[in-house]
Amino acid sequence: MKKINTPLDLNKIKSLKAGEELLLSGVIYTARDQAHKRLAEAIKKGARLPIELKDAVIYYCGPTQRPKGKVLGSCGPTTSSRMDAFTPLLLAKGLRAMIGKGKRGQEVKSAIRKYKGVYFVTYAGCGALLAGCVKKAKTIAYGDLGPEAILKLEVKDFPLIVAVDSTGGSIYGKD
Amino acid sequence: MRRISALKIKTAVTELTRRANFFLRKDVLAGLRKAYSGEKNKRVKNILKAILDNAAIAAKEKLAICQDTGMPVVFAEIGQEASIVGDLKAAINKGVEEGYKKYCLRNSIIGDPLARGKSGFSPCVIHADIVKGDKIKLTLLPKGFGCENKSQTKMFRPTAGIEEVKKFIIDAVKSAGPDACPPYVVGVGIGGTADYAALLAKKALLRKISGKGLQLERELLKQINKTGIGPMGLGGASTALAVHIESYPTHIAGLPVAVNISCHALRSASVVL
Known part of the structure; x- marks a missing residue:
């Protein structure tokens, strides 16, 4: 299977096509509902962001607590469409890729095409299996949000399927 | 009266959180294995394999099957001759928390659902x-919210036909699409009141998947599996593993129907004290 490493610059992702399967290695950041809300507020205020969005990969994930002796707990994807309201803004600020589960709205697909991003899905409901791909994990922002904090994860061969490619092509068809 | 201490209840609930x-x-697991062996689409078969592997890893590594360990829902069937020594609700909540x-x-x-704030x-x-x-x-049912968010309740006219009810159930699955982690178990509550139908729909998820059941359940399952949503929304033959319907008498003026969808990580565990 094709392998790909972060950072995901335009050259690495522009040839990816919806439906393609990949293994991703490198740095990804977890962020879900409340972290998105805070990132969007910070962007609107012109405040400094806790992560560099340029070419970044955001993983819609809120892991369980870390068991003793493990890198991270169970860490599968959460429903992506809940982040749709914030996604075009993040893409405009340089975000390159998102990992989650399920469909995206029309505005997100348009923004992915406009800013040349990519949306991946990964095995949904398989948090224990995906935990095996995480080699390092560190909370880097919004620690008060608990499971919704932003974590920096170093992953190895994290399984992905391209769900929306940089031309707006979707694995789920036109709807 | 048979006395049961709150401490015993708390300890039992703590153990249920681990098991579930x-x-x-x-x-x-049996339903998923059956879906896996019957699946012809290679990509979808791989996804079903990942789901089965995930369950094995979770059990072996003592990791949660899914990171969404849910809003824990506890069903307490209390014998009328049992006497609880201590605070039952506090014991259940403490057991879950511990x-x-x-x-x-x-x-x-x-x-606070509106103010949000820190989670516990x-x-x-x-x-x-x-x-x-x-x-x-x-019985502890840790209900993840990816699928809970797809729940629906509708108050039909009493003259509505069964076809309208079937369409509502199938449409609820279609509107969940790939988001709620198919293959699903579809819980349906029919009758009672709005709240009771919703409770029945959730209780229906506790029933074991048997491959048997009502004619209506089998027929709905067949139609749901024809939608072609499939695991991760990528097609194939298994959009749902089962449809479970629970019914109750209702009022002459209405026909409440509720749908509670479970993801493939349908978790629950029970104990009798």
Whole structure:
């Protein structure tokens, strides 16, 4: 299977096509509902962001607590469409890729095409299996949000399927 | 009266949090294995394999099957001849809280649904029922919200036909699409009141997947599996593993129907005290 490493610059992702399967290695950041809300507020205020969005990969994930002796707990994807309201803004600020589960709205697909991003899905409901791909994990922002904090994860061969490619092509068809 | 201490209840609930979150139900595993062996689409078969592998890893590594360890829902069937010594609700909530902390499950519970704020481990949702006998049966259902968000309730006209009801159930699955982690178990509650139909739909998820059941359940399952949603929304033959319907008498003026969808990680565990 094709392998790909972060950072995901335009050259690495522009040839990816919806439906393609990949293994991703490198740095990804977890962020879900409340972290998105805070990132969007910070962007609107012109405040400094806790992560560099340029070419970044955001993983819609809120892991369980870390068991003793493990890198991270169970860490599968959460429903992506809940982040749709914030996604075009993040893409405009340089975000390159998102990992989650399920469909995206029309505005997100348009923004992915406009800013040349990519949306991946990964095995949904398989948090224990995906935990095996995480080699390092560190909370880097919004620690008060608990499971919704932003974590920096170093992953190895994290399984992905391209769900929306940089031309707006979707694995789920036109709807 | 048979006396049962709150401490015993708390300890039992803590153990249920471990069993439910680390070990996928045997009937769900069997349903998934059947879907895997019957699947012809290679990509979808791989996804079903990942789901089965995930369950095995969770059990072996003592990791939560899914990071969404849910809003814990506890069904307490209390024998009318059982006498509880101590605070039952506090014992259940404390048991959940201790278990979720001890087994590193997720603190997904927000104290104020509008103000949000910091998340914690409790309270859980408790449905208590009085039954015959002197025992207490406790069942923990950690319900993830990816699928809970896809729940629907509709108050039909009493003259509505069964076809309208079937369409509503199938449309609820279609509107969940790939988002709620198919293959699903579709819980349906028909009758009672709006709240009772919703409760029946959730209770329907506790019934074991058997491959048998009502004609209507089998027919709906067949139609749902024809939608072609499939695991991760990528097609194939298994959009749902089962449809479970629970019914109750209702009022001459209405026909409440509720749908409660479960993801493939349908987790629950029970104990009788």
